[in-house]
Amino acid sequence: MLTFTAPSHPADRIRRMSIDSERPGPLLQIRPGTAPRVAIVSASYGAGHNSASREISRALGGAGCDVEIFDFVDLMPWRLGRALKVGYKMQLRISPDSWGTTMSLTMPGRPFHEPFTRLLRLSTANIVEAVRGADLIISTHPFSSQVIGHLRTTGAVTVPTVTYLTDAAVPALWIHPGIDLNLAIHEVAAREARALGGSTAVVQPLVPPGAAYVPGKTFPDPLAGLGLIGPRALVTGGSLGAGALEQTARDILEHSDMTPVVLCATDPCLKRRLERIPGVVALGWRTDVRALMATSDCVVQNAGGFTSLEALASGTPVITYRSISGHGAANSVNLDRAGLVPWARDEIELAKHLVVAADSPRFNRLALGVPDIVGILTGTRDATAVA
Structure with a gap:
């Protein structure tokens, strides 16, 4: 079971944990012969979460x-989660x-934040039932958070x-101020979370x-079997194949000697x-992405999601x-600031980064x-402090 003492008021807890964030208290205790129950609430809006x-x-x-995963999409009543998806x-x-405009309108202080969060809270009864008996609850999506x-x-x-924080x-x-601890995958993200009032620690990214x-x-x-010659760039827009992937492939063809290999995912x-563009390799949904990354000279991405983390871990340069x-x-912006993934803002910068990546x-x-x-x-290892 967990050992955790909650302060009498959420604001007191937030202030205390902000001051004491260098030493976040243990939220989970695992003893021999016991299996604490952990409920994870994800949301299948994209595969990364x-x-x-x-x-x-x-x-x-x-x-x-003892871990169980729940999908927020299924926890919304009347199939509202699926409609949102x-x-x-x-x-x-x-x-x-x-999408950027839509997302900005739902942020705190913006016109649609309160109506949107009230919509999300229609899942309250189902979430309470799903996590009943859990010793710890983890969210991997802002809706569920x-x-x-x-x-x-x-x-x-x-x-x-x-x-x-994926x-x-x-x-x-x-x-949300009611969340006891946020886990960020690098210090730049952690500082942002702290600035928003969240108690935050940096965690080793999971891949x-x-x-x-x-x-x-x-x-x-x-x-x-395709007989490709020369370097290649693996292009990804995540699990949905989102964004200007076609134009990205054309730019790689025009400004480098690399063959663009595009993961079209579910599109x-x-x-x-x-497939109608000479020199481009178009792939559908693949289960061998790790091998595709390893045999490519770089990965060109546009969302900074879970695929980017896999690419960073794989050793293949990412742009x-x-x-x-x-x-x-x-x-x-943050991946660039953190020194993890350079951001090519135009075709000229793309060409330069592709040359660097090849070597x-x-x-x-x-x-x-x-x-x-x-x-x-x-609490068996001290959490990384974030100023």
């Missing part, structure tokens, strides 16, 4: 916890640049709550087993369009280009000197 949830489950399950996917495919933070503040949830940037919708670069390890080339229309608006642009050494580019999630939650 679910991927992070699986890796959290893997890490905590391996430490002896369909709308999100359609918007990113039809008008990806409008808003609801769980509200439940924590009102006392409907009495166990510790954690948000795992993005490199932290819009205000991610942070799937086998994703990390191992010196000397090689992968069979998944595209060996068959994009794949058909790209941001034509980032999608909203979270994509914000992630691009860059391979190494795991993710931070490895910070505590892992088990260490932070159990």
